[in-house]
Amino acid sequence: MNPSLMTFLGQMLSFGILIWFTVKFIWPPLTKAIEDRQHKIAEGLAAADNAQKNLADAQDKVNEELKAARVKANEIIDQAHQRANQIVDAAKAEAIEEGNRQKALIEADIAASANRAREDLRKQVSSLAVSGAEKLLRREIDPAAHKALLDELAAEI
Numbered sequence: 001m002n003p004s005l006m007t008f009l010g011q012m013l014s015f016g017i018l019i020w021f022t023v024k025f026i027w028p029p030l031t032k033a034i035e036d037r038q039h040k041i042a043e044g045l046a047a048a049d050n051a052q053k054n055l056a057d058a059q060d061k062v063n064e065e066l067k068a069a070r071v072k073a074n075e076i077i078d079q080a081h082q083r084a085n086q087i088v089d090a091a092k093a094e095a096i097e098e099g100n101r102q103k104a105l106i107e108a109d110i111a112a113s114a115n116r117a118r119e120d121l122r123k124q125v126s127s128l129a130v131s132g133a134e135k136l137l138r139r140e141i142d143p144a145a146h147k148a149l150l151d152e153l154a155a156e157i
Helices: 003-138 143-156
Strands: none
Touching: 003 143
């Protein structure tokens, strides 16, 4: 046999043993590690997709809550405006009522003062009339004297 043929056969046998050893002991753990890595990557991508969906759902919920909060805030503001208007209207009504009451009191006071003035005037007129009548009765009955006395009385009134 030729030595180069023997070398070639030895190399082939060594290469076959290497292939068998690689397929038997190295290839299965390497394949399992690659499959595990692919599985972890797939799980990571699925988790990222799930997280993305959860984030979108959370963002939608946040937007809905913000809309609801804005609506509620607008309702509260509208209620506050209505209450303020009610308070202003009540204050106006109370002021008008107080004004009317004050006006009635003043009108009653004015009427009482006018009545007192009329009574005083009546008393003065009656006292002047009595005084004039006394003067007329003391003097003799003379039309000229009566006229002068009535003119004097009219001037006093």
